[in-house]
Amino acid sequence: MQNQIKYQVDFLAIVYFVLLVMLGWLNIYAADYDPELNNSIFSLDQSAAKQMLWISASILLIAIVFILDYRFYESFGYIIYFGVIILLVAVLFLGKEVAGSTSWFEIGFIKVQPSEFAKIGAAIGLAKYLSTYDDQRFKKQRLRRSAAFFLLPMALIILQGDLGSAMVYGSLVIVLFREGLSVRLLLFALYILLIFFLTLLLDQWILLVVILAISLIALGLFARATKGFVKIISIILLTFCLVKSVDIVLNDVLKAHQKQRVLSLINPNADPLGIGWNVMQSKIAIGSGGFMGKGFLKGTQTKFDFVPAQTTDFIFCTIGEEHGWLGGTFIMIIFGAFFMRLLMIAERQKSAFVRIYGYAVFSIMFFHFAINIAMTIGLFPVIGIPLPFFSYGGSSLWTFTALLFILLKLDSKRASFLQH
Amino acid sequence: MTERIFGIRLFLVLTILILSIRLFSIQIIDKTYKKAAEGNFIKKIIDYPYRGLIYDRYGELLVYNEPVFDIEILPREAKLEDSVDIKALFDITQEDFDKRYQKARRFSKNLSSIFYEKLSNERFAKIQDRLIDFEGFSVQSRITRGYTVNALSNALGYVGQVTSQQIGMDTSGYYKSGDNIGVTGIENTYEEYLRGLRGVRFNKVDVRGVYMGAYENGSFDTLSIPGLDIRLTVDAELQLYAEKLMKDKIGSVVAIDPTTGEILALVSSPTYDPVLLTGREYSKNYLDIQSDTTKPLFNRPLQAMYPPGSMFKTIQALIALQDHKIEAKEIIKVDGSLIGDHAPPGPYDVERAITKSSNNYFFKVFRRVIQQGIDANPYIDTRIGFENWRIHVLQFGFGQNLGVDLPNEKSGFVPSLEFYDKIYGKDRWKFSNIYSLSIGQGELNVTPMQMANLGAILANRGFFYAPHIVKKVGDINNSELERHFVGVDSAHFQSVLDGMQALVSVPGSRGYIPGLIFCGKTSTVQNSQGIDHSGFMGFAPRENPKIAIAVYVENSGWGARAALSTASLLIEKYITGTVKKVWLEEYVLKGDFEDAKPN
Structure with a gap:
């Protein structure tokens, strides 16, 4: 019973949260609004009414998070983590297949997507692992090993056929970066990713010739010492293996429709009537918004159902069309301020667990935010992930709410954590 | 560490900046999106392809859109x-x-x-x-x-809207809700060719939905590609006549061109009007047809299974001749004591035994085939003989799918050693347990298609082509003609065919067709459930055969009545083009095969 200072729950973070959720709800209402039918907003046929229900339920969720003891998350970190892993494995066998992905549990009329909730588990599990034994000597090794905590759920979710959700876990690299992962290793990972995508995009022989040419130039320039020479040679060999194995996996291991899915991820125009068309429509809706937008409920593109999934993955279209560049930028600034707040909260922790968890929350939400908007304006392939607090749907709203409020709960108890 | 904290924040700010600039560029700088949206709504119209048409062998249209x-x-x-x-x-x-x-x-x-x-x-x-x-x-x-004619429904099959289940199971990813798909019959087996390729058009429409031209001058549009037309092997005239004869009866007719394996007629009776399975009343009509106790959706020529009965004696004779267990002219005396028989006792050779359908003769022949005296132990001896016999029977296409290009073909049943071992126990059964097989009864089960194929084998003196119903898909001929030899030398067919010819050559009889020499064999198929089934299998003419045929009429007693009469009329119709035996036609149409043999 030493330090009795009571901290408040971070007020500003809650203000941002409420603001984002309310703006999100208004946009769902607008996206689903049909001027011809004067349906009551309370009619459950409307997404907005149902979203209100999910929002109400999230208040309950917040209450549960606050009632639970703050030590729960750290103490049961691994149990929570392996709990979600078991769910992810189970859904592969017991899940219902929707549009090619087996990522849903169906219990009566309720549908649950474990890959959503697994984000919380991955954040907690990673934080727990990285914060135990704060010994600097093993830090680097531990950082490298910790990647397994998000690579495992990532692999399981890829098996479900939901590449988009799986990519979210990759964002946790930001946490490792903050904790001191070697930049060289990061660059190496980026290099592998780059080669992977290039293999999909280019003819493999052209790619190999280009890489060989670049490497030879690099050899000529830098390989004075034998050590550098060995390094560059091994990178060349690795690249060759990688290019070849991507090719083998793509052409021999994957089934035709899986291959198509991977390819259209890289090149949306490969399927002009599917994903490519959606992006075109999305850009028309947003582009037609202009500087000020057409005004609340005045959007024409979204009203006439031109934009697919306009209450879920493409909710940003409604913002862009009805509120223009000003509205879109305004909402991005609110998100930016919110993210800054999260980073600030994370940095003020004495407990490494809470700090790392805070960064994990930031990484996951930031990835959703950036990629979701980027895909609606044609900067990133459509991978079908929601915009936090804006996209319609209970699963994602609750996941983001829980992620945030667990952090706020831990933050409010930061004085109680033992100082290391 | 602080530079990393700063780096992350910089990354956040830069990301938002980039997104905002990109937003600025598509919302304010680039005017094309605004133009695309203003007044120009785009309507996506699915251009459903025309399904391929179906013709008969002479190019007469059967199914259209x-x-x-x-x-x-x-x-x-x-x-x-x-x-x-x-x-x-x-x-x-x-x-x-x-x-x-x-x-x-x-x-x-x-x-x-x-x-x-x-x-x-x-x-x-x-x-x-x-x-x-x-x-x-x-x-x-x-x-x-x-449909131009109300015929061939079971073979043609029908088309329905694709179900969500089918979309889920479709690995090619072609089907989308609202598409049509062939559910049964040819519509199903040749779906890939018939369906064509869906197209899509993007039209600009104004707020009122009035057409304003193609979006982007149609650069996103794809034209639908019509499906390929199919030409069947079926002779529509013969088919219609066969269906007329089979009306109000239960059974099958299969006619094959033995020189190619082409199916000339394929009747499943009772059947249904294909028009009932089109349009909005589809579901209701389907339920009505499906719950009909006479099972109109059951494609009998390929799915109904009966014992072959006496028609099987032709095979028994051929196997015994091939294995030199009998000689064609060898006289075997029977006294009618071994097995129930309608044929008189006396001396028989192969020809007379086939014509008279002597059960006792074939009992003795089958005994020679099964009990070859290779092993002293009668149980083991039976096993050796039986396995040899079974291999012969399988070569005739029984007990397996013939590879007909229609869905749900049944393989029938030829018992195996294991089958009898399971019933009687290993080495606990011998000839006396299985002698019913000698006259095509017992555990044997065949489809009418397999019987017609037997007709083709006899016509060809020892080989067959897989029966098929599609002659041409688009411009490509269905040319996969592979001879399947049955392992019996063509010389052995002579005496069997003599017997079959004699059976249908009695002037004035039901089978007799003046001026036409042909071959046939009847069956009165024992039916434990009720009145016997009437069966016939044969081909015509004897030299240069043009048609092989099998007819089963359920619960109509003697093979020499319903089935033989129907087959004879169809052969006459196909070979000569007309039917002169009006009295026989009336007899079949009346459908009252008086004193149908009770069980």
């Missing part, structure tokens, strides 16, 4: 004052009008529903102009399958 028009009503806008004119337009009574209107009203006031279904092209043309005067009525056009 028919545009039909449904009149829809929007109750909110429809004016009841117009009802008098509308009744006149559609030629319906007040009562009928009220019923249709109320049904739509109950469905929804604000949503359109069907008022009048399936107007033909001509009727629609007549009322089209007047319909515009009535508010709340609109037209939906669609395409259904049309």
